[in-house]
Amino acid sequence: MKRTIVLNLTVGILFLCSCELDNYATPDIVLEGKVIDVSTGEAIQTRQPDGIKIRLIDEGIISPVPYDFWAQSDGTFRNTKIFAAKYKVSALQGPFEESSVTEVSLDLTKNQTITIKAEPFVRLTNVNITKSGNGIKATYKISPTTSPKKIQRSMLICYTSPILHENTNGKLSSATNILSGMTNGDIAAREFVDEIKNLQAGETYYARVAVLAANSLNRYNYSAIIKIIL
Structure with missing residues (x-):
């Protein structure tokens, strides 16, 4: 009986501790935009999925893991679950020269709309x-x-x-x-x-x-x- 009471108390304490440790802000910032032709300003059309990958790199982390998601077939993109941070945003694996992509630096503290420029093939x-x-x-x-x-x-x-x-x-x-x-x-x-x-x-x-x-x-x-x- 005593062992059961001690075990329950231990589990309860661990539960409360885990709740405190997990009390982080949820990712709720919206980043949207489009990938455009650097010369014409028109959206670069692609396939979806696996057409244009949008990549975010958190500049506040040493050796950050890239956060990737896919653009739509019309070259637009929208992600509603991003943490507030400073990022470098780029596009890759699309029908364009990756060396031509203009990387965007963002201090993402509120919803933002951006454009990423590239030279299509x-x-x-x-x-x-x-x-x-x-x-x-x-x-x-x-x-x-x-x-x-x-x-x-x-x-x-x-x-x-x-x-x-x-x-x-x-x-x-x-x-x-x-x-x-x-x-x-x-x-x-x-x-x-x-x-x-x-x-x-x-x-x-x-x-x-x-x-x-x-x-x-x-x-x-x-x-x-x-x-x-x-």
Whole structure:
């Protein structure tokens, strides 16, 4: 009986101590923003998940562990569970030259909105994606950037969900434009016309253009996702 009373008292004391030790502020600061093209100011489109990683490094800690989370497919990001601290914020593993990324220093004591600039591997311009009969048609141009990455291929892709990227299971694609044998000048001078035909009437599709420049992670540059109702 005495042993039981002593054990209960010991557990109670430990419980109270643990409550006191764990009495830290909860992470409730919101950090949001977008990753943009350093030249045009437009959001860098990507895949989601595994498209652009946002990394926070706590400057107040020796040998800090990076805090990473993913951006959305339109290049925007939002995290509502961050501790107040001084951080360096950067973007990596996206369809851009990591050496071009502008690191942002933050004293994060309140909710903040930021932009992170980077040089994309390629730029898609004059993009027009429309319904065409029983299919979807895209016209666009590809503008090389200062990136040395060789442009490999492009195509129009679509799916019945807005979760749309090169590895989406069940996605549909136009014929692939093989660009590896073309010069950047020839690519820039060409207007591309891609089409996906014989789609289901009455169905809603999501479509975008995808362009690959050779890179170790096979990250594509994309146009914005467009909703098409056939």
